[in-house]
Amino acid sequence: MSRPLSPESSSLRPQPDEPTGPGSVLSDGVEGLALIKPAVRAQAAYTLAALPAQRKLNQNESPYDLPAELKREIMAEVAASPWQRYPEFAPPELLAGLAVHYGWVAEGILVGNGSNELIQATLAVALNARDVVVAPTPTFSLYRLLTGVLGGRYCPVRLAEDFAYDVDAIIEAAVRERARVVVLNSPNNPTGSPLPEDAVARLLEEAGALVVCDEAYQEFGGPTAVPLLAGTSRLVVLRTFSKAFGMAGLRFGLALMHPAIAREVAKGKLPYNVNLVTLAAAAAALRHEPALAGRVREIVATRDRFVQRMAGLPGLTVYPTAANFVLIRCRQMPARVVFTRLYEEHGILVRDVSGAPDLAECLRISVGTPEDMEAVVAALGQILGG
Numbered sequence: 001m002s003r004p005l006s007p008e009s010s011s012l013r014p015q016p017d018e019p020t021g022p023g024s025v026l027s028d029g030v031e032g033l034a035l036i037k038p039a040v041r042a043q044a045a046y047t048l049a050a051l052p053a054q055r056k057l058n059q060n061e062s063p064y065d066l067p068a069e070l071k072r073e074i075m076a077e078v079a080a081s082p083w084q085r086y087p088e089f090a091p092p093e094l095l096a097g098l099a100v101h102y103g104w105v106a107e108g109i110l111v112g113n114g115s116n117e118l119i120q121a122t123l124a125v126a127l128n129a130r131d132v133v134v135a136p137t138p139t140f141s142l143y144r145l146l147t148g149v150l151g152g153r154y155c156p157v158r159l160a161e162d163f164a165y166d167v168d169a170i171i172e173a174a175v176r177e178r179a180r181v182v183v184l185n186s187p188n189n190p191t192g193s194p195l196p197e198d199a200v201a202r203l204l205e206e207a208g209a210l211v212v213c214d215e216a217y218q219e220f221g222g223p224t225a226v227p228l229l230a231g232t233s234r235l236v237v238l239r240t241f242s243k244a245f246g247m248a249g250l251r252f253g254l255a256l257m258h259p260a261i262a263r264e265v266a267k268g269k270l271p272y273n274v275n276l277v278t279l280a281a282a283a284a285a286l287r288h289e290p291a292l293a294g295r296v297r298e299i300v301a302t303r304d305r306f307v308q309r310m311a312g313l314p315g316l317t318v319y320p321t322a323a324n325f326v327l328i329r330c331r332q333m334p335a336r337v338v339f340t341r342l343y344e345e346h347g348i349l350v351r352d353v354s355g356a357p358d359l360a361e362c363l364r365i366s367v368g369t370p371e372d373m374e375a376v377v378a379a380l381g382q383i384l385g386g
């Protein structure tokens with residue numbers, strides 16, 4: 001039926017209950033969805049509601065922003081550079097600085113728009129359809145998601161008592177499943193468990209897989225696999241500037257591996273993946289690394305005091321951690337209730353991980369400033385009646 005064209009016509013004005021704009025004509029999407037791989041549709045998306053909070057302890061970020069004078073130094077350099085030009089893939093001076101900092105060869109370093117991009121690139125170039133990826137559980141959910149999207153098969157291996165790594169079980173699964181890739185996150189998110197000292201060497205020796213060590217939190221504790229790189233071409237170590245360097249908003253990560261493998265993994269990532277602002281910021285952060293390392297020591301000291309204080313609260317299990325976060329289990333009250341009361345009554349936002357397998361009634365609390373952690377102890381004391 002044709003509508004009257006007069007602008008005065010009320011039928012042309014939005015009606016209060018009628019949806020308007022492009023959204024009002026959206027179909028149910030079924031036709032398009034039929035063209036998306038079933039393995040992708042089967043995955044849970046990686047999402048997080050951005051709730052505003054006075055004390056934000058839900059994403060394992062640094063509580064400390066880059067110093068203002070360092071930001072000014074970075075912005076001055078960025079302002080003087082030509083924005084109409086593509087950036088370099090990775091400036092040689094930055095690669096040289098990273099090589100010195102991490103103790104590896106520059107030709108074996110790839111930089112990424114966050115380290116997550118390099119996990120994706122590594123899996124993309126390694127996995128054939130149905131190839132197996134072994135990883136501990138619980139762990140960072142992105143490994144499962146990316147494996148599914150890339151058509152691989154994900155094989156989780158449960159952590160042991162108190163979420164300690166069960167290295168024998170991981171090796172056994174990698175051999176049994178003829179795993180193409182084993183992904184190990186140490187210290188592990190969300191449990192905080194570090195790998196035992198000899199775990200990666202044993203795994204490289206006893207299984208034939210590509211071993212990806214995601215060391216996003218390594219600066220806060222636990223061993224690093226970097227010294228093993230010289231002896232193998234089956235190891236990829238991922239590091240990030242999102243945590244210890246306090247640069248999550250700028251997105252910078254790197255992967256260290258044998259140069260021959262780096263040339264192949266590079267084919268799995270997009271060109272110009274790191275923008276010139278981030279490249280300048282990463283180089284500046286490296287120049288000022290000693291000052292930033294002092295903040296890591298502070299966060300570790302705050303964490304250790306926090307864990308001690310938490311041990312005195314009733315109805316809680318506090319798991320050992322080597323990272324900048326602490327996993328707790330609420331034994332006398334549902335974790336969801338504790339989460340909600342922390343947020344609504346105290347302005348403290350933590351991560352409710354209680355819906356994940358093996359994490360019933362668990363919350364993950366990132367380590368913030370000493371004041372943040374005092375506030376968490378006081379709030380939990382009140383909520384749990386300690």
Ligand SMILES: Cc1ncc(COP(=O)(O)O)c(C=O)c1O
Pocket residue numbers: 059060113114115116117140185189214216239240241242248251252253
């Ligand atoms: C296990 C793990 N790896 C990597 C990252 C960081 O990724 P990116 O370097 O992309 O910020 C996180 C962040 O939460 C993480 O938990």
